[in-house]
Amino acid sequence: MNQTQLQLPFSLQPLFDFVGQVTGGSPNAFIILIAALKILLILGGLLQVIPFIILFERKIIGWIQDRPGPNRAGPFGVLHGILDGVKLFFKEEIMPKGVDKVLYLMAPSLVVVPAFLALCLVPIGPIIQGKHLNLLVNFLRLDPAMVGSNGVISQIPMAVTNPNIGILYVLAITSMGVYGITLAGWSSNNKWSLLGGIRASAQMVSYEITLSLAILSIILISGSLNLYDIIETQRGGFWNWNILAAPVAFILFVIAMFAETNRLPFDLAEAEAELTGGFHTEYSSMRFALFFLGEYVNMVIVAGMCTTLFLGGFYGPIQIETIPLAVFNGGWDGLASQMSQIPSIITILASYLLGPMVIFPAKISFFIFLFIFARATLPRLRYDQLMSLGWKKLLPIGLINLVLTAIAVAIDLVYRAGLPGGLESNQHMTLAAKLILGFVTLALFLGWDLLVFSPKRRRQLTTEYQNLERGPDHPAQALAQ
Numbered sequence: 001m002n003q004t005q006l007q008l009p010f011s012l013q014p015l016f017d018f019v020g021q022v023t024g025g026s027p028n029a030f031i032i033l034i035a036a037l038k039i040l041l042i043l044g045g046l047l048q049v050i051p052f053i054i055l056f057e058r059k060i061i062g063w064i065q066d067r068p069g070p071n072r073a074g075p076f077g078v079l080h081g082i083l084d085g086v087k088l089f090f091k092e093e094i095m096p097k098g099v100d101k102v103l104y105l106m107a108p109s110l111v112v113v114p115a116f117l118a119l120c121l122v123p124i125g126p127i128i129q130g131k132h133l134n135l136l137v138n139f140l141r142l143d144p145a146m147v148g149s150n151g152v153i154s155q156i157p158m159a160v161t162n163p164n165i166g167i168l169y170v171l172a173i174t175s176m177g178v179y180g181i182t183l184a185g186w187s188s189n190n191k192w193s194l195l196g197g198i199r200a201s202a203q204m205v206s207y208e209i210t211l212s213l214a215i216l217s218i219i220l221i222s223g224s225l226n227l228y229d230i231i232e233t234q235r236g237g238f239w240n241w242n243i244l245a246a247p248v249a250f251i252l253f254v255i256a257m258f259a260e261t262n263r264l265p266f267d268l269a270e271a272e273a274e275l276t277g278g279f280h281t282e283y284s285s286m287r288f289a290l291f292f293l294g295e296y297v298n299m300v301i302v303a304g305m306c307t308t309l310f311l312g313g314f315y316g317p318i319q320i321e322t323i324p325l326a327v328f329n330g331g332w333d334g335l336a337s338q339m340s341q342i343p344s345i346i347t348i349l350a351s352y353l354l355g356p357m358v359i360f361p362a363k364i365s366f367f368i369f370l371f372i373f374a375r376a377t378l379p380r381l382r383y384d385q386l387m388s389l390g391w392k393k394l395l396p397i398g399l400i401n402l403v404l405t406a407i408a409v410a411i412d413l414v415y416r417a418g419l420p421g422g423l424e425s426n427q428h429m430t431l432a433a434k435l436i437l438g439f440v441t442l443a444l445f446l447g448w449d450l451l452v453f454s455p456k457r458r459r460q461l462t463t464e465y466q467n468l469e470r471g472p473d474h475p476a477q478a479l480a481q
Contacts, residue, residue: 007139010141011140012142013141015033016033016146017029019032026146027146027147027152035160035161038158038160039120042119042120043116043119046119051082052078052081053296053299053300054296056372057368057372057375058070058077059077060369061372061376064373064377065376088285088288088292089289091285092284093285094285096189096190096282099189099282100189103183103186103187104184104188106180106183107180108180108287108290109180110176110179111177111180111184111291112293114173114174114176115174115294115297115301116297117173118173120161121161121163122227122301122305123157123158123231123314124159124304124355124356124360125159125314125352125356126158127156127162127228130149133148133154133155134148134149157228158356159228162226162227164225164226166225166226166228167230168225170305174298177204177294178205180294181197181262181269181279182198182200182201184291185279188279192275192277192278193277193279193280195278196278196281197269197279199268199269200262200268200269200279203262203266203268203269203386203390206386206390207390207394208260210390210398211257213249213252213398214252214398215253215309217401217405218246218309218310220402220405220406221242221246221405221429221434222428222429223427227313230308230313231308233428233429234311234315235312235315235319236319237317239435240312241310241311241312242309242434243310245429245435245437245438247438248397248445249398249405250310251445252394252397252401253310254370257305258374259386259390260298260302261371263299264374264375265374265378267380268381268383299367299371300364303363304360306367307360307363307364393453397448401445404437404441404444408436408437409429412430415430
């Protein structure tokens with residue numbers, strides 16, 4: 001049966017050849033232009049979504065507190081976040097006397113820029129390669145020697161870039177954000193801002209250790225630093241997700257990501273009741289908006305990283321394999337006679353777009369809701385409680401969990417080496433080893449909480465309340481006097 005080949009009525013190859021004259025060749029031009037397109041779609045799309053995340057947050061908090069929330073600006077208040085941005089853009093910028101102007105002006109960008117740079121590595125969709133890449137090349141009428149399964153460029157990831165040490169890059173670039181917060185507090189010439197900056201630096205350094213220990217457990221299980229490789233080890237269904245193999249690491253990561261983003265109950269760097277506005281007290285207009293933007297971008301990043309490391313990334317709970325698409329042989333004019341092939345095209349588009357447009361955003365939305373729910377329900381911790389939790393509780397748990405994970409991975413390596421084909425044919429950790437590891441670590445964690453932590457915490461609270469009642473500053477004692 002004659003089949004048609006879907007093609008554009010014009011070729012895009014001359015565009016890449018023209019740009020390649022100044023970029024060192026057509027393949028370089030293709031990489032640069034495709035990266036620019038992905039930046040426009042991913043980062044530009046996020047900027048459009050953040051106002052609605054803010055609206056979603058205020059609606060959820062209003063729902064939890066039994067009040068309407070934003071409901072005046074536009075239908076159901078949908079313009080509220082957008083108008084907030086417009087208001088901040090037109091507000092007057094005030095620079096207090098005595099500030100360090102260079103650092104004061106630089107600090108907001110040091111918060112926002114690393115956040116966007118880290119977002120460039122989050123894999124929101126699969127890698128286009130093989131027959132499907134050839135189909136794309138045929139559709140765009142490109143040179144197969146430049147892009148294709150046998151070309152210079154043999155794959156196109158749905159991330160701006162895909163380095164082999166992607167997880168290390170994300171950790172390194174996100175740790176730069178603390179410099180912006182600390183410098184903002186120091187350069188503002190305000191004691192409340194300085195206290196907020198000091199709190200933020202100590203908090204982020206403390207909880208980055210816990211975050212790194214949780215990530216190291218996933219690196220041991222997957223055997224790779226590449227984010228796409230980590231996702232690939234979770235392919236096949238929710239029973240392969242790392243949350244089942246490393247539930248304790250997942251709990252540690254979730255707690256640490258609240259602290260890393262300065263969200264309640266760990267928002268000690270802002271703490272309006274104590275520090276007025278914290279590190280950004282002296283900022284207004286668009287500079288304050290940049291801090292606001294950086295916070296929400298960081299929320300999306302840590303939610304995306306948690307999804308990538310523990311919840312299978314862009315893969316759904318049940319794996320839907322890509323259905324091969326027939327390769328068309330005719331021209332554009334013969335398309336009308338081959339409309340029966342359109343369902344196959346829709347199937348391919350769905351297999352590549354379902355992850356980045358539905359599954360991955362849905363998982364991120366869950367964590368965004370978790371951030372919002374915690375803000376509306378949990379009280380702020382004291383600073384000593386924050387440090388005690390990070391250094392005395394989470395750090396030992398993370399170290400013990402890492403050691404147990406390393407032992408389990410070593411035993412699994414020995415087992416897989418004895419299987420037919422050895423480690424070359426059995427590259428990923430077996431499902432049975434993952435489930436046993438997850439069960440053992442979770443059981444130990446829950447047992448420690450039930451037998452040690454909870455009773456100790458109850459005794460501590462009882463002692464604190466008894467001492468409070470006996471103190472001269474207690475309201476009952478003051479009335480008695």
